Amino acid sequence: MGHKLFNAISFRIAIIFSISTVIILMIMGLVIHQLVMHHFETQDRTQLEGKIQLVENLLRQNPSNSQELNLYLKDALVGHHDLIVQIERPTGQVIFSTVPSVINTQALIKSNQNPWIEWRTQNKTYRGLVYKKSFDRNNSIPSAQIIVGIDTSEHLHFLNDFRRQLLYIGFVGTVCLMFLGWFAAWHGLRPVQKMAKVAEGISAQHLSERLEINHTPTELKSLAIAFNDMLDRLESAVEKLSDFSSDLAHEIRTPINNLMTQTQVCLSRSRDINTYQEVLFSNLEEFERLARMVSDMLFLAKAEHGLHLPNLQKIDLVKEISALFDFYDAIASEKKMTLEQTGLGYVQGDPSMLRRALSNLLSNAIKYGKTDSVIKINCQQSFDKTVFTIENESSPLSSDQLNRLFDRFYRTDASRQRVEEGTGLGLAITKSILDVHGATIQANYQNGRIIFNIVFKSS
16 A cells, blocks of 8 residues: 555655755745844844944043943943943953953853854853954053953744744645645646546447547647557557458358368269369369468568568569569460560569569559550669559559558459459558568559559668
């Protein structure tokens, strides 16, 4: 419980408030204390220096140890009961004193601030000045030492009471600010609690929840926006996963149903060995198609978690296309299609992966291109990028169809569901490979031709 409380942000803010309050009050108290002490010292110094000037004038007028001097001094100090005045000769002879006991100047306690002296008499604390004066340059008139002190007990009492009040105010203020800090932190963190409540209600079936942005505090607005963006990505990913699962079930169900139907028909009655062989060969083709589909699915799953490029090399696109032409030339000839390439280009990448991507594009162009048409491939090299294009004659495609060409298991129409034994994953795999290479691919339809445009950025 204690560990949980210490980890709470509201508790930490309350502690910080409290410590800050104590430090601030201590600094303010010390400053005010020093100012008050300085005020008292200035006041005492002014009063004592005035009395010293008065005593000095009386000594000038009455240089001898006469009764007149004592009388004048007593008259001058009437009403100043908190003052102590002592006059003595250099020999130690006291010629005047307002207190019965003689002040021993040798035993006086000097304060840190000269020329102040401090002493205690009759449970009272005095602070004073010592003034030595010679009244004749020829030393014909005896010199005197004047000691003037003032009772500082009231000052000390005031300062002690002030310190007690400061401690009391500091304690009460600290406690109040601790609760204030806790309340402010709790109130300020309510938007975070609302975020947590929204997050608790999010599941795979409820991804439509979003945080309110307009009334969110400025400090948390970026977090709320990032949270909503994350939910958007999750919702999109879940929708794609759902669509993929549905498409996958449909794609696998079709060959499996074909295998089951064909096998059941074959086993419905006895047949000769040639018939069994034909059925087995047909089943083998379906199994091979399923194997390719599973392999492609595994590749796409790996791509979504980040493909690695262990064999990064400089690739000559012209050579790669020429090698593919040698392989697909016979297939293209069956549809009376011509393969052409122009330009040149070099890119950095994994040879096997890029070969697979380019092979999928070329294979797709042959499968779905029109008979007696030309498949054109062009490479353009510049200082910051390499552009690769492949185009072929095709049936008209809408913008929505073009945008979905790279989706898994997507085909433009139902008539292509079983064309050339395709898995419907070729273009999706091509895009994944190009993504990991930092390239972009886009499909356009112009003048009866579909054009795939790939841009490789130079590193």
